[in-house]
Amino acid sequence: MTAKATALHYLELTEVAALIRDREISSREVTRSQIDRIAMLDGELNSYALVMADAALAQADAADAEIAAGRLRGPLHGVPVAVKDLCQIKGFPNAAGTMVHRHVISDEDATVVQRLKEGGAVLLGKPQLTEGAYSDHHPSITPPKNPWNAEYWPGISSSGSGAATAAGLCYGSLASDTGGSIRWPAAANGVTGLKPSWGRVSRHGVFELAASLDHVGTMARSARDAGILLGAIAGSDLKDPTALLAPVPNDLAAINDDLRGLRIGVDTVWNSDDVDVGIQAVLAEATRAFSELGAEIVEMRFPDASQAVSDWVPNCAVEAAVAHKATYAAHKHQYGSVLASVIEAGHAISGMEYQDILLRRMAFRGRVDAVFGAIDLLLTPVQPFAPLTLAEIRTLGEQPGLIAMLQRYTCPFNMSGHPTLALPGGFTQAGMPVAFQLVAGHLGEAVLVRAGAAFQSVSTWHRRHPVA
Template sequence: MSDDLAFAGLVEIGGRIAARELSPTELTRGLLERIAERDGALHGYETVMAKSAVAEAEAATREIAAGRRRGPLHGVPLAVKDLLWTHDAPTAAGMAIHRGFRAAEDATVVARLRAAGAVILGKLAMTEGAYAGYHPDMTVPVNPWDAEAWPGTSSSGSGVATAAGLCYGSIGSDTGGSIRFPSAANGLTGIKPTWGRVSRHGAFELGATLDTLGPMCRSAEDAAAMLGAIVGADPKDPTALRAPAPDCLAGIGGGVRGLRIGVAPAFVALGCDADAVAAVDGARDALSGLGAEIVEIAFPDASQVLRDWFTLCAVEAASFHADSYPSRRSDYGSILATFLDMAGGASAVDLHRIGVRRLEFRGRVEAAFDGIDLLLLPVQGLSGPTMAGVLEAAESERGIENLLRYSCPFNMTGQPTITLPAGATAAGRPVGVQLVGRPLDEALLCRAGHAFQTATDWHRRRPAPAS
């Protein structure tokens, strides 16, 4: 398979399949060969589902030939993070104790992708239990832009495989930044939907009231197509929102003229390096040039909500792992185990206070959106960090805050965001920005992201092939 074909857009590929220019079967076989040739150095995949992928591709080929096309994903090879159940492949969630676990059914997200006709190439590698570190028995994915660079946490396999042209799009999860971080680190477009927009049925939990599932692609248009297939109410997940599912692809060409986009200079100045600031400034100028009105706002103090996120997430994770932790502590890696131990220090009174502060912060952020449609922010304060740099930052409270300051607050509020490639470091590592919307505003985020990508070409850059 040529690089040009491997790096083509998902929507473009779907259109070429519909026009009979490409066969899903040949396309899938080509990508499986590419995975076999290149993923040995990148480790994006935990499990390659070659047999079922070819069978799905052959079925798509027959259906499309018979005039029964299901939509833009029909016949397109995608991949999913290995915390989503698949009835025909194991789901480990980055954990040694779950290797070999096979669910009786697909996660709702997987079932909906398959119902849309997508071909599932495999399960993508991730951190242990979707937290910050990898189990020592698991292989760490390698950023295709730079082997020394951080691949982003948790959904790192999704970021690596998509950026390297080993699938046309992927599913990640985000509890504190794990769609946004690997999207930024690997030069991708990722959507963290509104909490509850996408069913969590069949997904291993990290923090139940914080977890979101969403697409990671090479463009806003592609992410909109994937998101449209997976949103909506689900009787298997009563927390899934019953709001009408948006067609994010339908109005994606509407542009940003007349939109009021907020910027928060004082918030950005708290802990961003020069590359992160430059990416935000460049995105602001591009959006202004497209007709958006830029409005300076004051963003609420997020320092307490960051500390609260750690306590709340640790307690929610400990609840999910109660059947195996601490009874099987020796089977856990040290980073996840230390995090779960944090839960023991939280009292019922502490959790009550966190809940109240969370509601108050949500209200302050809602007020900050008065008079703006979207908010432009960095994804993180550290641009293109190395793995060693992230570990060093994690050793200090300020370093952790600089990494998480712009991500965790929107898991606490439940708001949707879109991450967009918007710059590069001197070493050539990608730098991303995020647009934040009001709850349920995913269609507007996709529209603004697409407009930005019509005026810039950061999302079209490709990593050099591994030598």
Template sequence: MHYSSITALSADIAARRISPVEVTEHMLARIDALEPTLNAYVSVTAERALAQARTAEAEIAAGKHRGPLHGVPLSYKDILFSDFARTTAGTRIHKDFVPGYTATCIARLEAAGAVTLGKVKTTEQAYATHHPDVTPPANPWSAGHWSGSSSSGSGVSVAAGLAFASLGSDTGGSIRFPSAVNGVTGLKPTWGRVSRHGAFELAASLDHIGPLARSAGDAGIVLQAMAGADVNDPTALLAPVPDYAAQIGASVAGLRIGIDRAYIAEGVDPANVAAIEEAARVLQSLGAVLVDVTVEGWKQAAIDWLPLCAPETAAAHDATFPARRSDYGENLAALIDMAESYTTRDVARAHQTRLTFSAQLAAMFHQVDLLLIPATIWRVPDLAHWADYAEGDNSEFIRFTGPFDMSGSPTLTMPGGFDQNGLPLAVQLVAPHLQEGRLVRAGSAFQQVTDWHLHHPDLG
């Protein structure tokens, strides 16, 4: 049951073959059994979840079915405000913070009937590493390997069958990294597609909120329930929200898939390159057309991500840094300190880089419908060597992620195989702004003829 897709589970709940209470009780028991080793959750809202499940069961019995999320248990990254549980943001400063309101994205999912299992762990304030006070979630495929940042708990909770989907955020790769290393599907929407009202900021103009799920179709279902304009967030886009679920099962015949052979291969682990080549072959076999393209400006966009991220992060922490510096972890403090090293000219140049890269990407999307790239340059890092990756060239580390936060482009990260050690490999699709439906269409077509997303870690 715990590895069911939302589509299958929803059908069983709607047909009353299984009750939301049974599902929720099962998930809470599984969390209770596996949390001591996986450490994915900050708080489990068991009583509230069961009350929501009982309400869902009664509504469905009375003929009031709210849609595909009705009675489906989810988890939420702990940067998203909740008036029913702590929102710690993975910090010491906010370890006891209970907001006075709930984030728009969570409120909308609950309004769609979703059951809230609890809040899952994040790296400190959604940056690179966990605060020293926090035990990081364990990768369910291998406890000796990285579980991703910053939506680590989101990735682990979905991969381990501790939630049917979760919400994460992405500023430089934080939906895509946990999706890649935990073997789940992550959808980073267009910037502004999902309201950020009630979310702790890392860097506001780069922050995206999106789902991590079992499949592209499931991710589309979650996105549809929470996307759209919000009077509390003036940056939330006013564009209407299409029916993403209608794209599940749609043909990709004639869809133009762009590949930049140099971009995907130079300095990239051969296993990742092979996964991309195989994904291209699969999509082509389904009728998609492969088109050679050149992704202009990605390198400078990756380099200039930091001169934008660091000052925006510093601004978000004005109230507590440096006044409470001793409560900060080393890496987040270093990022905020770094903001002082950038001049106004550096930030202005980075902004120009962002505009240029976004324009070049938009021009490329006149030639193709989607871009196929890896999610990472490396295979899942082992913890013993994680520091080597984290302290390397940041622009290389985020070469397939940061540029598309700069442009605000929607992306879909999917399982694309396994390496020789049995650890997940991932592939990524990038789309033009507001073409999340196209990502769901291509992703679900890919997942209908591959089974990488149906493999699960051996947890019992």
């Protein structure tokens, strides 16, 4: 499908960027179109917590003036994007899905926001998220709807980022992932989600859920677009000493449709054990496509991740309790029951228990690192079952086994810190998108983007969109 055959709001970021760069359309026209579309659709979709229309139009006008003068800032210049509502934007609230922080105005930009502005991106607004980026929306907030079917789950916690990107209400979005919160919404909404290595992106000015598990990443319509967004925000940061000093490669420079020499590991046992046959079919088709692109498919066994999945909840709970230590005691009545329960659980875990978790986590990370001595990428599901309806999600609290299954392929790579890419790979008979996941070695974002772009050069799943 060519750019001209696609509605403006469903173009890929790179496509609309080229139109703006070549002055076939102005950033103001694109931004105005997006704002009007949000006004038309988002009253029902609820994907945005905050729309910044006036500020966005001012940024678009500035971009147009600079582009007309020949001062191009980069691939995001003049392109409207969204920023999950846990990243500070100076002069606007940073609610993080909570009631406690909904009126707190940020006095500085998060580093990722500063870098988007430096790249000339237009910030449309802040998509909605679950309370504190944990597993449920605050009771007083209307959750975002899945634009494919409102009866289905839109994912957590970056639910608004996924819904807005899928519905053509932005050309990409910043999101975060602590246990799967980029990959679940990407899968549920049929978009591409890139969770980088832990530390690849600064967390300065980003509201914490669990500091050592939080990853700031990107959602977009393609792997190429997700890589462009990541390239704009990644890199070291004096304001965040945990941001890695490693140079940020040009992920797009390595993109080609020839994957010869790339080794993709497949653990057929892990990928099929209690996994829906439809998910297995998507994995098989992806495996075939990668093989035809020249990649070597390597049969292997992935280290047992069950303990890492079990440890994720208490690990997250302790760190969430720390993240909310300044507000929880005095404002407990403003917290929803789900986030309050995880904070209380964090308070109940002893230092020795937490240290045991950290030691097991270090050992697991080492075992995963060793895997990438023999392969370049790992292919897995995002989740082992078909897209969930809202009715099924409401029963999760009564089914701990189902929660563990949902976390099976996502939480391990927050515990280990390895980068992952969720890619649209098919649809169910009910018309809902299904995704698969690629995992790379530490700082392997470039190979993820390369493989994802190659797959999307021979597939069209990422080009499909909701009818609207």
